[in-house]
Amino acid sequence: MTVKTIQVAQSVLSANREIAERNRAKLDAAGIVAVNLMASPGAGKTSLIERTIEGVEGQLRIGMINSDTSAAAMDAERAERAGAVSVHLNTAGRCHLDAGMVRDAMDCLPLRDIDLLLIENIGNLVCPVSWQLGSHWNVLIGSTPEGDDKPYKYPRMYSGVDVLVINKTDLLPFLSFDIDYFTRGVRALNHGLRTIPLSCRSRVGLEEWFEWIESIAVRRTAVAQ
Amino acid sequence: MTVKTIQVAQSVLSANREIAERNRAKLDAAGIVAVNLMASPGAGKTSLIERTIEGVEGQLRIGMINSDTSAAAMDAERAERAGAVSVHLNTAGRCHLDAGMVRDAMDCLPLRDIDLLLIENIGNLVCPVSWQLGSHWNVLIGSTPEGDDKPYKYPRMYSGVDVLVINKTDLLPFLSFDIDYFTRGVRALNHGLRTIPLSCRSRVGLEEWFEWIESIAVRRTAVAQ
Numbered sequence: 001m002t003v004k005t006i007q008v009a010q011s012v013l014s015a016n017r018e019i020a021e022r023n024r025a026k027l028d029a030a031g032i033v034a035v036n037l038m039a040s041p042g043a044g045k046t047s048l049i050e051r052t053i054e055g056v057e058g059q060l061r062i063g064m065i066n067s068d069t070s071a072a073a074m075d076a077e078r079a080e081r082a083g084a085v086s087v088h089l090n091t092a093g094r095c096h097l098d099a100g101m102v103r104d105a106m107d108c109l110p111l112r113d114i115d116l117l118l119i120e121n122i123g124n125l126v127c128p129v130s131w132q133l134g135s136h137w138n139v140l141i142g143s144t145p146e147g148d149d150k151p152y153k154y155p156r157m158y159s160g161v162d163v164l165v166i167n168k169t170d171l172l173p174f175l176s177f178d179i180d181y182f183t184r185g186v187r188a189l190n191h192g193l194r195t196i197p198l199s200c201r202s203r204v205g206l207e208e209w210f211e212w213i214e215s216i217a218v219r220r221t222a223v224a225q
Numbered sequence: 226m227t228v229k230t231i232q233v234a235q236s237v238l239s240a241n242r243e244i245a246e247r248n249r250a251k252l253d254a255a256g257i258v259a260v261n262l263m264a265s266p267g268a269g270k271t272s273l274i275e276r277t278i279e280g281v282e283g284q285l286r287i288g289m290i291n292s293d294t295s296a297a298a299m300d301a302e303r304a305e306r307a308g309a310v311s312v313h314l315n316t317a318g319r320c321h322l323d324a325g326m327v328r329d330a331m332d333c334l335p336l337r338d339i340d341l342l343l344i345e346n347i348g349n350l351v352c353p354v355s356w357q358l359g360s361h362w363n364v365l366i367g368s369t370p371e372g373d374d375k376p377y378k379y380p381r382m383y384s385g386v387d388v389l390v391i392n393k394t395d396l397l398p399f400l401s402f403d404i405d406y407f408t409r410g411v412r413a414l415n416h417g418l419r420t421i422p423l424s425c426r427s428r429v430g431l432e433e434w435f436e437w438i439e440s441i442a443v444r445r446t447a448v449a450q
Binding site: 068 | 368375
C-alpha cells in the first residue's frame with residue numbers, strides 16, 4: 001500500500017508541475033513577480049506581509065493569496081486592511097498549497113493591477129517546499145523562538161529556498177539561540193543563501209527586506225520592457 | 226485525480242486505525258501509558274520531554290519515540306542523555322507519524338521496562354492529529370511566540386487533543402499575546418480542555434504538568450492491578 005501511495009503522489013506532483021508552469025507563464029505575461037512565503041505556524045508570515053505592504057506603498061501594487069487550513073479569513077482581512085488586493089484560500093485541512101489552488105486563486109485576482117504577488121503558504125516546515133506553485137522566488141521565514149536547530153531538523157525546507165528571513169530578532173536577548181550554530185547549519189545546506197535578520201515587531205532590519213523586494217520587482221520589470 | 230487521491234488516503238487511514246488498535250492493545254498488555262506529543266516546529270516538544278524525564282525520575286520509567294523528517298537524531302540523543310530509553314524515527318520527509326511507524330519503533334523498545342511512553346510527533350499543526358497512533362492521550366504544546374490566533378487558524382488540532390500545554394510563558398512580557406482572545410478560541414473548539422501554562426526555560430508551571438503525567442500513569446497502573 002505504501003508503494004501505491006507513492007505512485008499516486010508522484011503522478012500528482014507531476015501534474016502539479018505542469019499547472020505550476022502554466023501559472024508562471026500567466027504571471028510572466030502579466031509582468032507579475034510572485035513570491036512563495038513559507039514558514040512554521042506563527043513565525044510571522046502575515047506580519048511580514050503587512051509590513052511589506054506598508055513599506056512599498058506607492059512603488060509596487062501588491063496582490064495576496066492567503067491560505068489557511070480552515071475557513072478563518074483573518075490573515076486575508078489583515079492584508080486587505082493593510083492595502084493589498086487579497087484572495088483567501090481554504091485548503092480544507094490540507095497542509096500545503098499546490099499549483100491548482102494558486103491557479104484558481106489567480107483567477108479571482110485583477111492581475112493587470114498587480115506588480116508583486118505574495119503567496120502565503122500554509123504554516124508548515126515540511127510539505128510546502130515539495131509543491132511548485134509557479135512563483136519566481138521561494139522565501140522561508142524562520143523565527144528565533146523556534147530554536148537554532150531548525151536547519152538541522154528541516155533540511156529540505158532550508159535547502160529549497162532562495163531567501164531566508166529570520167524574524168523576531170527582538171527576542172534574542174531572552175532566548176538561548178546560538179547564531180553561529182544556526183548559520184553553520186544553513187550554510188551546509190544552502191551555501192550563499194541570502195539571509196535577512198529582522199523584527200516585524202521592532203521594525204529593525206526591514207529596510208533590507210524592502211530593498212530585496214524592490215530589486216526583484218524592478219529587475220523583472222526591466223527584463224519585461 | 227483528486228478523487229483518486231482521496232480514496233487512497235481514506236483506505237490508508239482505515240488501515241492505520243487497525244494498526245493503531247493493535248498498538249494500543251500491546252501497550253495495555255504491557256501496562257504502558259502512551260502520550261502523543263504534537264506541536265509546531267520549535268514549540269518545545271524536546272525541552273518538555275527533557276524536563277519530564279528529570280521531573281518524574283525514580284517514579285516512572287520513560288520510553289521515547291522521537292521523530293524527525295531527516296536522519297538528524299539530535300532530539301533522541303537529548304532524551305537519552307536525560308535518561309530515557311529512546312528510538313529515533315526518520316519519516317524520510319513525511320510530515321506526521323503513523324501507526325505503522327510507531328509499531329516498528331515499539332518493536333525496538335524494551336516494553337517491560339517502560340511505564341510511560343512519550344511519542345514526539347513531527348513538528349506540524351496540520352496533519353498529525355488525523356493519524357491515530359494507539360496512544361492513550363493526545364497533547365498539544367502551543368507556545369506564546371506563535372501568537373494568540375493559533376486556535377482560530379488550526380482548529381482541527383486544537384479540537385482533537387486532551388491536554389494543551391502553553392510553553393514559553395516567560396516570553397509573555399515581550400510579546401503581544403492576548404490570553405483572553407487565545408482562551409476564547411480554545412474554549413469554542415474544545416470546551417473544558419485542560420490547559421497547563423508553563424515555561425520549560427524558567428521551569429515555572431512544570432509542577433502541574435508533572436502532576437498530570439503522574440496521575441495518568443498512576444491511574445492506569447491502578448486499573449491494571
